[in-house]
Amino acid sequence: MNTLSKALPSTPLNVSSGSSLDLSQETLGPRQNHLLASLPYSELSLWEHELELVDLKLGQILCEPGIKHTHVIFPTTAIVSLLYMTQEGTSSEIAVVGNDGVVGVSVFMGGNETPNQAMVQSAGQGYRLRTQAAKNAVNRDGPLLHMLLRYTQAMITQISQTAVCNRHHSIDQQLCRRLLVGLDRLPADDLVMTQELLASLLGVRRESVTTAALKLQEAGVIHYCRGHITVLNRKSLEHRCCECYAMVKKEQNRLMPAVHQYLPSSYRSATAMEL
Numbered sequence: 001m002n003t004l005s006k007a008l009p010s011t012p013l014n015v016s017s018g019s020s021l022d023l024s025q026e027t028l029g030p031r032q033n034h035l036l037a038s039l040p041y042s043e044l045s046l047w048e049h050e051l052e053l054v055d056l057k058l059g060q061i062l063c064e065p066g067i068k069h070t071h072v073i074f075p076t077t078a079i080v081s082l083l084y085m086t087q088e089g090t091s092s093e094i095a096v097v098g099n100d101g102v103v104g105v106s107v108f109m110g111g112n113e114t115p116n117q118a119m120v121q122s123a124g125q126g127y128r129l130r131t132q133a134a135k136n137a138v139n140r141d142g143p144l145l146h147m148l149l150r151y152t153q154a155m156i157t158q159i160s161q162t163a164v165c166n167r168h169h170s171i172d173q174q175l176c177r178r179l180l181v182g183l184d185r186l187p188a189d190d191l192v193m194t195q196e197l198l199a200s201l202l203g204v205r206r207e208s209v210t211t212a213a214l215k216l217q218e219a220g221v222i223h224y225c226r227g228h229i230t231v232l233n234r235k236s237l238e239h240r241c242c243e244c245y246a247m248v249k250k251e252q253n254r255l256m257p258a259v260h261q262y263l264p265s266s267y268r269s270a271t272a273m274e275l
């Protein structure tokens with residue numbers, strides 16, 4: 001068991017079953033994922049029937065380094081970390097994929113595999129698509145391809161800015177950035193995340209995260225209890241963060257089309273609430 005696996009919360013977040021989803025989630029289905037929601041209805045309807053709803057469990061490995069993907073995954077309520085595992089078994093998070101993205105960009109790019117691991121760090125659900133079906137959809141040279149190219153550019157920005165952040169910004173700032181990144185991909189202000197997990201994702205000592213988290217708690221910005229972090233003051237969290245969070249978010253907003261742009265009118269109000 002590597003360091004990150006040991007750092008996962010002992011009490012996993014409840015995994016929603018299909019029957020427990022609220023009405024807007026049932027109505028939106030795959031369109032809870034913003035990439036899928038941004039596609040024209042005429043495009044998604046061509047292969048929507050091939051999307052398979054899956055539960056993504058805390059700590060589940062979705063792909064290992066050097067192993068070809070069998071599926072690409074569009075998370076809806078789950079959050080996935082893309083990690084690099086060192087030979088010593090420590091890890092560092094290089095990017096985060098939630099309802100804003102897709103796991104398996106290398107399939108679309110033609111490389112089929114990466115040196116990184118994809119691990120579920122917040123349980124939930126997503127939709128998976130067989131790699132061949134994904135390639136067929138991309139090879140139509142339609143909106144999906146163009147959307148994925150823009151998403152890949154946004155992903156490159158996220159990865160490169162993470163490298164900058166890890167090198168130049170304090171652990172206090174990195175913690176704020178990471179909490180905001182998680183928060184943006186969840187419907188509530190509550191993150192299921194131990195300090196051990198945060199330390200593994202940031203690639204720093206647990207004691208350093210504890211000190212940084214204590215500062216936030218004493219300032220009334222967060223409340224931490226048994227692996228649950230509740231953000232009480234998001235504005236303050238943004239104020240204490242380095243520029244990395246805002247820069248990546250601004251670039252993502254610039255590159256990705258408005259989700260509601262192509263949605264049928266019956267979907268728009270529900271999506272606005274989700275966002």
Ligand SMILES: [Zn+2]
Nearest residue numbers: 165169242244
């Ligand atoms: Zn930073």
